[in-house]
Amino acid sequence: MDYLPNIIFTIALFVGIGFFARNVKKLIRNIRLGRDVEVGDNKPQRWKNMAKIALGQTKMVVRPIAGLMHIIVYVGFIIINIEVLEIILDGILGTHRLFAPLGSAYNFLIGSFEILALLVIVAVVIFWIRRNVIKLARFIKPEMKGWPEKDGNMILYIELVLMLLFLTMNAADFSLQQMGAEHYAAAGAFPVSQFIVPLFDGLSIPTIIGIERTAWWLHILGILAFLNYLYYSKHLHILLAFPNTYYGKLKPQGEFDNLEAVTNEVKLMMDPSADPYAAPSDGATEPEKFGASDVMDLNWVQLLNAYTCTECGRCTSECPANQTGKKLSPRKIMMDTRDRLEEVGKNMDANKGEFVPDGKQLLDDYISREELWACTTCNACVQACPVSIDPLSIIMEMRRFLVMEQSAAPLELNNMMGNLENNGAPWPFNQMDRLNWAQEP
Amino acid sequence: MANEMNVPTMAALFAEGKQPEILFWVGCAGSFDDRAKKITKAFVKILNRAGVSFAVLGTEESCTGDPAKRAGNEFLFQMQAMTNIEVMNGYEVKKVVTACPHCFNTIKNEYPGLGGNYEVLHHTQFLKQLVEEGKITLEGGTYKGKRITYHDPCYLGRANDVYEAPRELIQKLDAELLEMKNCRKRGLCCGAGGAQMFKEPEKGDKDVNVERTEQAMETQPEIIAAACPFCNTMMTDGVKNKEKETSIAVLDIAELVANAQDL
Numbered sequence: 001m002d003y004l005p006n007i008i009f010t011i012a013l014f015v016g017i018g019f020f021a022r023n024v025k026k027l028i029r030n031i032r033l034g035r036d037v038e039v040g041d042n043k044p045q046r047w048k049n050m051a052k053i054a055l056g057q058t059k060m061v062v063r064p065i066a067g068l069m070h071i072i073v074y075v076g077f078i079i080i081n082i083e084v085l086e087i088i089l090d091g092i093l094g095t096h097r098l099f100a101p102l103g104s105a106y107n108f109l110i111g112s113f114e115i116l117a118l119l120v121i122v123a124v125v126i127f128w129i130r131r132n133v134i135k136l137a138r139f140i141k142p143e144m145k146g147w148p149e150k151d152g153n154m155i156l157y158i159e160l161v162l163m164l165l166f167l168t169m170n171a172a173d174f175s176l177q178q179m180g181a182e183h184y185a186a187a188g189a190f191p192v193s194q195f196i197v198p199l200f201d202g203l204s205i206p207t208i209i210g211i212e213r214t215a216w217w218l219h220i221l222g223i224l225a226f227l228n229y230l231y232y233s234k235h236l237h238i239l240l241a242f243p244n245t246y247y248g249k250l251k252p253q254g255e256f257d258n259l260e261a262v263t264n265e266v267k268l269m270m271d272p273s274a275d276p277y278a279a280p281s282d283g284a285t286e287p288e289k290f291g292a293s294d295v296m297d298l299n300w301v302q303l304l305n306a307y308t309c310t311e312c313g314r315c316t317s318e319c320p321a322n323q324t325g326k327k328l329s330p331r332k333i334m335m336d337t338r339d340r341l342e343e344v345g346k347n348m349d350a351n352k353g354e355f356v357p358d359g360k361q362l363l364d365d366y367i368s369r370e371e372l373w374a375c376t377t378c379n380a381c382v383q384a385c386p387v388s389i390d391p392l393s394i395i396m397e398m399r400r401f402l403v404m405e406q407s408a409a410p411l412e413l414n415n416m417m418g419n420l421e422n423n424g425a426p427w428p429f430n431q432m433d434r435l436n437w438a439q440e441p
Numbered sequence: 442m443a444n445e446m447n448v449p450t451m452a453a454l455f456a457e458g459k460q461p462e463i464l465f466w467v468g469c470a471g472s473f474d475d476r477a478k479k480i481t482k483a484f485v486k487i488l489n490r491a492g493v494s495f496a497v498l499g500t501e502e503s504c505t506g507d508p509a510k511r512a513g514n515e516f517l518f519q520m521q522a523m524t525n526i527e528v529m530n531g532y533e534v535k536k537v538v539t540a541c542p543h544c545f546n547t548i549k550n551e552y553p554g555l556g557g558n559y560e561v562l563h564h565t566q567f568l569k570q571l572v573e574e575g576k577i578t579l580e581g582g583t584y585k586g587k588r589i590t591y592h593d594p595c596y597l598g599r600a601n602d603v604y605e606a607p608r609e610l611i612q613k614l615d616a617e618l619l620e621m622k623n624c625r626k627r628g629l630c631c632g633a634g635g636a637q638m639f640k641e642p643e644k645g646d647k648d649v650n651v652e653r654t655e656q657a658m659e660t661q662p663e664i665i666a667a668a669c670p671f672c673n674t675m676m677t678d679g680v681k682n683k684e685k686e687t688s689i690a691v692l693d694i695a696e697l698v699a700n701a702q703d704l
Binding site (some may be wrong): 062251252253254255256258259262263265266267269270290291318320321323324325326327328370373374375376377378379380382383384396398399400401402403404409410412413415416417420421424425426427429431432433434435436437438440 | 446448471472473482485500502503504511513516517521550596599602626627629633634636638640641642643646647648649652
């Protein structure tokens with residue numbers, strides 16, 4: 001029966017990781033519903049961007065307070081994972097503090113983890129205050145009502161509880177070490193949790209062992225639960241920020257792609273020798289749908305963008321339309337894209353992997369035309385995103401659908417385009433008058 | 442006489458068997474908009490003064506297609522683009538200079554994929570080169586000590602990372618360059634981009650150009666410097682909305698440079 005905890009732990013670990021892996025598979029399947037897009041170019045620059053933007057957090061510190069707090073939580077998250085490795089090995093092998101033989105290096109590690117854990121707690125509390133007490137504008141926009149607001153707080157609570165459990169576990173361990181309890185050899189340094197130790201004064205060794213074991217189990221089970229929470233929350237960015245920055249746009253921000261299908265047609269139209277009645281050549285494909293009205297019309301990088309978004313709202317707070325009270329919020333564009341993609345995914349799950357039309361789409365059912373037409377294409381949202389998400393590209397694809405598939409541009413824009421077509425200028429001036437300015441005083 | 446302008450067309454030079462060094466792409470605003478035409482003329486006067494070998498397309502120029510593309514009409518954009526590229530390639534154009542960041546962005550970034558490969562400069566970059574080459578000098582003191590704030594056009598700044606050329610020119614005028622709280626990469630749009638210039642804004646509680654003008658006014662400027670004909674219109678309207686048109690002028694960098702030279 002001595003092996004029972006090891007067995008239970010190993011099962012918990014497999015179930016936790018297995019369930020997460022299942023969701024990751026779903027995630028990849030959903031992202032692959034997007035159109036193909038050429039992103040295999042300039043790999044050195046892509047790796048550099050990932051190292052700088054995701055690993056190096058260069059765009060986070062544009063806003064120094066949030067940036068610094070985020071780096072603390074991020075570094076804490078990564079470094080404390082070394083401790084999680086020890087915990088996992090202890091759990092499987094039935095050992096206690098397996099890495100303790102590292103001696104002073106071990107003390108240094110545990111000591112650093114504790115200090116980081118404290119800093120993470122401080123940062124998490126400040127984050128919570130920013131969301132719930134100061135109520136920073138970008139956290140209380142309409143799209144944050146309901147689940148997104150709860151989700152944001154939930155993540156903070158989980159992180160807080162995990163850190164407190166970690167420190168409680170260490171404090172109990174430390175006091176057991178001091179009391180000379182069996183199996184609790186002196187190991188580790190406890191610069192933070194030593195201040196919790198006095199709380200255990202007067203408790204018996206078995207009680208403190210109970211506290212230590214409970215904290216240990218809750219901590220690791222909590223981590224496994226958090227891992228599985230990721231898929232259902234906005235928090236996937238901790239993983240997806242890396243591929244997302246890798247696949248981010250390398251071209252100048254002002255450069256929008258030229259639709260190849262259109263190029264072919266325009267060339268035909270402009271070629272005087274082209275035969276408009278010629279039979280399509282063999283292998284000619286169905287005319288492509290122009291632009292996007294649903295998530296499957298977007299490319300897979302745009303869908304990856306949607307899952308990567310952690311709803312920080314920096315895009316929205318920089319958006320000129322949003323700042324002046326228009327409905328458009330670039331963050332909502334990303335959230336809507338993700339929510340619709342999830343809906344499509346669930347539809348496929350329920351229909352043996354096939355998507356059965358549900359009479360809904362991204363356009364109108366999620367993103368309104370009013371939002372799309374409010375965009376000035378200024379790229380402020382793209383610039384603001386700390387993980388290289390491009391909301392503007394989605395807005396553009398949807399405008400393309402409205403204009404090229406539905407001829408549904410606002411009236412004034414139709415007038416502008418009519419002028420452009422007839423006179424080569426957006427205003428009703430004759431092209432032959434284009435040089436008149438040179439004759440005017 | 443300072444008002445005399447020499448504006449050769451590509452067609453005329455071609456007929457004489459000549460090839461200018463640069464094509465000055467005037468753009469629709471620069472050709473037709475009364476306010477923007479002043480910028481065009483200021484720039485031409487500088488080109489004349491500096492003895493730059495240039496020409497315009499004149500009646501052979503047509504919209505780059507930028508507003509159509511940003512509105513979502515890729516067909517119309519590519520029709521415009523290919524027509525323009527055919528004309529420019531016909532004249533074997535190598536280098537294009539334009540005073541409009543939208544034309545600049547489109548020709549520089551979106552024409553190459555359609556067969557139009559040129560070296561493209563914004564007029565602020567070109568003016569900076571002229572100063573560096575000593576072809577124009579900016580001393581004179583017209584703007585000495587004047588408080589000038591510079592508004593970054595989205596399609597010059599964020600879109601193409603050109604932030605310094607216009608600022609260096611302002612500083613060379615001995616003016617006091619004032620930065621708004623949102624500048625360079627975080628510059629706020631004037632509200633005209635993405636074809637918004639040609640439509641009424643969506644419902645909201647403020648117009649973008651008023652918001653931006655307020656940011657500019659926080660620096661207490663005598664002059665708001667722009668580098669885009671559309672930004673110029675939007676900021677001018679914003680200043681009027683604030684009833685400050687008697688105390689704050691909205692001027693293009695080219696106009697500042699031309700005025701400093703008494704052109």
